[in-house]
Amino acid sequence: MIAHAQRLGALLGALLLLxxxxxxxAPRELQVATLQMTTSADVPEARAIVELNDxxxxxxxxxxxxxCTQHPLPFADILPGIESGRFQxxxxxxxxxxxxxxRVLFSQALWRSSSRLVGTTASIGRFGGxxxxxxLRGAAVAVVKGTQQHRAIQGIAQAQRLRIVETESTxxxxxxxxxxxxxxxxxxxxxxxxLLQSAQGRAxxxxxxxxxxxxxGSVHAILPKREAQLRQDVDAALDAxxxxxxxxxxxxxxxxxxxx
Amino acid sequence: MHLRxxxxxxxxxxxxxxxxxxxxxxxxxxxxxxxxxxxxxRKLLDSxxxxxxxxxxxxxxxxxxxxxxxxxxxxxxxxxxxxTPQARQQAMFVVNLMASHPSILGNPRARxxxxxxxxxxTRVTRGEQGDSAVHAEWAQLxxxxxxxxxxxxxxxxxxxxxxxxxxxxxxxxxxxxxxATLAITLVFVIVLLLLMHRRLILPLQRxxxxxxxxxxxxxxxDLPPGSLHEIKAIEGAIGQLHDILQKHEETRDxxxxxxxxxxxxxxxxxxxxxxxxxxxxxxxxxxGRPVTVGLADLDxxxxxxxxxxxxxxDLALRAFADLVRSTLRHADTAGRYGGEEFAxxxxxxxxxxxxxxxxxxxxxxxxxxxxxxxxxxxxxxLSIGIADASVRSLEEALxxxxxxxxxxxASGRNTVVLRPMAGLSILPPDFxx
Numbered sequence: 272m273i274a275h276a277q278r279l280g281a282l283l284g285a286l287l288l289l290x291x292x293x294x295x296x297a298p299r300e301l302q303v304a305t306l307q308m309t310t311s312a313d314v315p316e317a318r319a320i321v322e323l324n325d326x327x328x329x330x331x332x333x334x335x336x337x338x339c340t341q342h343p344l345p346f347a348d349i350l351p352g353i354e355s356g357r358f359q360x361x362x363x364x365x366x367x368x369x370x371x372x373x374r375v376l377f378s379q380a381l382w383r384s385s386s387r388l389v390g391t392t393a394s395i396g397r398f399g400g401x402x403x404x405x406x407l408r409g410a411a412v413a414v415v416k417g418t419q420q421h422r423a424i425q426g427i428a429q430a431q432r433l434r435i436v437e438t439e440s441t442x443x444x445x446x447x448x449x450x451x452x453x454x455x456x457x458x459x460x461x462x463x464x465x466l467l468q469s470a471q472g473r474a475x476x477x478x479x480x481x482x483x484x485x486x487x488g489s490v491h492a493i494l495p496k497r498e499a500q501l502r503q504d505v506d507a508a509l510d511a512x513x514x515x516x517x518x519x520x521x522x523x524x525x526x527x528x529x530x531x
Numbered sequence: 532m533h534l535r536x537x538x539x540x541x542x543x544x545x546x547x548x549x550x551x552x553x554x555x556x557x558x559x560x561x562x563x564x565x566x567x568x569x570x571x572x573r574k575l576l577d578s579x580x581x582x583x584x585x586x587x588x589x590x591x592x593x594x595x596x597x598x599x600x601x602x603x604x605x606x607x608x609x610x611x612x613x614x615t616p617q618a619r620q621q622a623m624f625v626v627n628l629m630a631s632h633p634s635i636l637g638n639p640r641a642r643x644x645x646x647x648x649x650x651x652x653t654r655v656t657r658g659e660q661g662d663s664a665v666h667a668e669w670a671q672l673x674x675x676x677x678x679x680x681x682x683x684x685x686x687x688x689x690x691x692x693x694x695x696x697x698x699x700x701x702x703x704x705x706x707x708x709x710x711a712t713l714a715i716t717l718v719f720v721i722v723l724l725l726l727m728h729r730r731l732i733l734p735l736q737r738x739x740x741x742x743x744x745x746x747x748x749x750x751x752x753d754l755p756p757g758s759l760h761e762i763k764a765i766e767g768a769i770g771q772l773h774d775i776l777q778k779h780e781e782t783r784d785x786x787x788x789x790x791x792x793x794x795x796x797x798x799x800x801x802x803x804x805x806x807x808x809x810x811x812x813x814x815x816x817x818x819g820r821p822v823t824v825g826l827a828d829l830d831x832x833x834x835x836x837x838x839x840x841x842x843x844x845d846l847a848l849r850a851f852a853d854l855v856r857s858t859l860r861h862a863d864t865a866g867r868y869g870g871e872e873f874a875x876x877x878x879x880x881x882x883x884x885x886x887x888x889x890x891x892x893x894x895x896x897x898x899x900x901x902x903x904x905x906x907x908x909x910x911x912x913l914s915i916g917i918a919d920a921s922v923r924s925l926e927e928a929l930x931x932x933x934x935x936x937x938x939x940x941a942s943g944r945n946t947v948v949l950r951p952m953a954g955l956s957i958l959p960p961d962f963x964x
Contacts, residue, residue, distance in 0.1 A: 383632065383633040383634060384632075384633065385631045385632065385633050385636060387627070387631050460627070460628050460631040460632075461628065463628075464624050464625070464627070464628045467624050468621065468624065471617075472616065472617070472620050475620075475623075475627075476624075476627040476631070479646070480630065480631030480632075480636055482633055482636050482637075487633050487636070488633060489633075527625070528602045528606075528625060528629075530599055530602065530628065530629060530632050530634075531595065
């Protein structure tokens, strides 16, 4: 009788512990915001921009034992989405700025980037050859909405009589440039590199690289303010990825060089 | 107090003060050493932090910068050597990207040469550069790019190496301080042990040895004065105790002497005489040696008391006792047996030899004139009975001597009567001639 009671007690205990064990074993669910790919940029080189981010996200999620669901979004929606907590992680070539630091958490730097004007041969010639943003007057400039490039152009547009053409993605900005709907596009050099591959010589960089006014700096993954522990986990995963060469191999898969 | 206590004895120290001062000095040294070690540890931690947060990241950045410059140079080579316009354009994009990289833009030397390279290559791709000058200028640019990459790489290594060298120096310093701390501790322990041995253990051992002999008669307590106040106090107490014991010893000796001595004559009293005589008789009988006892009585002593008073009688008894002490041998024992009666024991002496000695005493008393304080004089005679004690007990021998004394009295006094084992022998007055 006593033995039966002991067995029954053990069974009940095991049943009670099962949910807890299941909770411990289950991977955490993460909603990850990433850059949206536009149809016009649907060429292998252009896809590399988002594929690079996708590869990084997958590797990070494996390392932190998380089940990640990616949500491709326009850049402008990514910061608010992370800030609100709708997404727990954002990998979207986000430059670090003090203003953004107040809104979201930043992971360790992924790489560094600057911005540069891209123009067609015709537009560059029309505006007098080598064009500098500070000297540009009366031109139409395409920028991705919500980016640092957008903010920088907004700051000088009135004084320099610049017309801002807002886009959802860098691919869209390049497409508008190639179609002659804008004179220039201001975008991160790394994104421009991928897009120029498919431009077949019709567009090129012009003017010097820009770092000031938040146009250059380090690029990070971002997280909601309350996800401090997750940030630690992501940073640890990135350290491990750099330590065993995975990070470098992912970058080299999409670029023939390392420029982190 | 018999404790040896020189006036030039060193001033005593309080043990608590001495060890307190030592402990204080040691603690001060130890705290200083620990503080120095803590400072070194802080320096080390600062260096580690510096290495981790600045030197290493900067070194890594510098290495990346060097790599980016080298990539720029290699892509420049690709621009010049490209076989198709597309390949040249693609290489040129990489050159653009590298020249725009924040790491290169953040370093003035790298930025200048990267910008110069980008402009040169842009001119080349646009066909603005004359073919003859291209290779010469590129060779120069390429060399400058390589040198810049090498210099920056070396700077990166030096940066980390400098910080590591600083850490090494701090660790070495800390190690020396640690050794110094250990040496200080060792010296302190040795000094402490030596002091404890000299100031505590040795004095305590001396005190222990002294205490062991304290009960025995030691006229002077030989304790060198300790240098510690507490030890000195113990030694003082022991000295006092020793003095008390000595006094007790003297008092006891005096009491014993008083208990064994007849107060008037200074001779042994009857109890002490019996004690000594019993010992002598027993010893002689054990070794088969001769021993003789005698009993003497001052003749008509009552008349002296009656005619001259008890003081004169006492004077006469003391004079007789002095005569006994000066006449008998050192080994002989005399005692006041009672009133004017005296007893003797003569060890290693036959009755005949004892009779000679007794007769010498008798004749000297007979010749002695005692002057009284009032100017008068008096004379005394003595009757002595001698008996052999070598074959009988002391009591029996004394009884026999008493009988001989009786005989001496009966025969007219002032004579010595020897009662041998059988018979009686009355010695004439000139026996000692």
